[in-house]
Amino acid sequence: MGSCQLFSNLSELKSFVITHHNTIDICHETCNNDNNNKLNIVYLRYTIGKVKNLRPLVFSCLDKLENLDISNGSLEIIENGAFNGLEKLKSLTLSSNKLTHIGRNIFEKLINLNSLILRNNKINNIDDQTFDKQTLSSLDLSYNELKFINKYTFYGIECKHVYVGNNDKLIENFIAWNVDESKIQTDCIVQGIIQICTKLNSLSSVDVIIHDFSPDFPLPSSKLELSGISSIGRNAFNNSNINAHFKVLEIHYTENHEFIIYPESFEGLINLEDLILNVGAITLTNNLFDKLKSLNAWNFDEFKIQTDCIIQGILQICTKLNALSSVDVIIHDFSPDFPLPSSKLELSGISSIGRNAFQNSNINVYFKVLEIHYTENHKFIIYPESFETWRIPQFTAAHMNEKYYIEKHFFAARG
Structure with a gap:
């Protein structure tokens, strides 16, 4: 008895999980050619499997499928047409595989897709307009090997939340990416009474988390020391509730690629007197410190400054x-x-x-x-x-x- 005939006898089956298996192919040609053999499964999970390639129409008998999870496996290649027939799919999870490239048109038939999870792969290349005309609540590309995102990568997408953290060599440049910065995942840590938030390792905000904090509250120090960030985002301090308190800003960064700051990075630091940047390579432009009217000294390697x-x-x-x-x-x-x-x-x-x-x-x-x-x-x-x-x-x-x-x-x- 083939899998098509087997599942057709289980008309009430809504959820199916496959583990430790060599194939995910439950839609054979006999199923694809016979509309009476369309399955009623709405949730399919394939985990810890050995499938490396998703061929075209592999899920074509699952026209009622709403949630597809292929994770913790060996998946390397997704061919165009692999998801054809899944017009009702709302959630697609392809996490913890070995994907390196996401091609254009792969997701174009998923007209009702709401969540796309591609985290924890080896993705280093995404074709232009891959997500064109997609309307998502969440797109997760974190924990991959992305080094570069251009202005066409997110072309045509409508997405509430984009997760790109922990791509270690990816440098924040939301304007060049043509994506709304407010939609990028924010990660926050608490140091004492201060909450420090980043977006893709770029400093996005610094605030005191004490309820009813007022300007005359005695902070333990007027020095802010930061590490583990790759840039200072535009307006990182502009809306901070303690930007006027800092007189010394010291930053440590040890990665090989360039540390990025903008003139708007210092907006709001009206009392900053000393700026110490132990950050390696950096390009400093003429108007970079225009917002720092109180700055008395800065410390960095002058030979790294733009001439x-x-x-x-x-x-x-x-x-x-x-x-x-x-x-x-x-x-x-x-x-x-x-x-x-x-x-x-x-x-x-x-x-x-x-x-x-x-x-x-x-x-x-x-x-x-x-x-x-x-x-x-x-x-x-x-x-x-x-x-x-x-x-x-x-x-x-x-x-x-x-x-x-x-x-x-x-x-x-x-x-």
């Missing part, structure tokens, strides 16, 4: 975070006897002179006048090392048109 250069005549003037980093002539085979048009260097749009800004310049000996224009409200910063190897024969005067404070021996490094 921006402009050309003024024959001069190339480079800055890092609006701090002057170098001034050089860009003429090929430039020599010391080349006649420069002026011995005066006039600069604007910078907020500081970096340490050793002139040290390796090929024309530092030429300048006799340095004039800087700066109109912002926060402090202009210069260091003794800012004038390292500044080889003017005699520094005759320093003119400043605002209140200033000069430490003893400030210009000693001039030489």
Whole structure:
């Protein structure tokens, strides 16, 4: 007796579980060709099985199926058409298998699908528009090997909750993914009285969890130290109920890929004075710290900071975070006897002179006048090392048109 005939005699059977079996094929051709042999099963679970490939129409006799669970097995490949005939399916679980690729069109016939669970596989590639026209309450892609999601991966999907956590090499970029950040799974931990929440290892919020917390509540520390995050999300602190309390922010990150922060990452940290980033590779852009009006110091490797250069005549003037980093002539085979048009260097749009800004310049000996224009409200910063190897024969005067404070021996490094 074939499985088709066997199940047809069990017309009241609604739920069926298969374990430790070599096949999931309960819909043979005889069932597919005979409408009288359609089965009434609404729940099918296949677990700890050895099936590696789901062929087309493998479930075609289960047109009443609402819940399909294929988990904890050896499944590697899903062919197009494997789920054809399952128009009533609401929940599909394919967790803890060996899937590496999710192709386009695999789920297109599942017009009533509500929940799609693909967690704990080895998925590293998802075709564009794979979830097009799907309306889901939950899509779970966590615990896979995804490294990249592009703007077409989630194209056309309507989904209330997307889970992408614990893809260790996947970097948060919700805007590039073309997905609403509010739909991404949030994971929270509690440290003392503070709740720290992340989305895909990106810091999303920091709040005190005390009921009726007020601004005058004495926190144990004004320092916030974080580890295990790969980025600071946009507006991570903007709605925090304690953003005004933090004066020191220190972050530790040891992975090989780049740590990501945005100018909006610091929105709301109005009293932050010290920023310590022990995070490895990072790209810092000019407007990154615009929101940190109280910042006095930051600590990171300056050679990881993005350099921006402009050309003024024959001069190339480079800055890092609006701090002057170098001034050089860009003429090929430039020599010391080349006649420069002026011995005066006039600069604007910078907020500081970096340490050793002139040290390796090929024309530092030429300048006799340095004039800087700066109109912002926060402090202009210069260091003794800012004038390292500044080889003017005699520094005759320093003119400043605002209140200033000069430490003893400030210009000693001039030489």
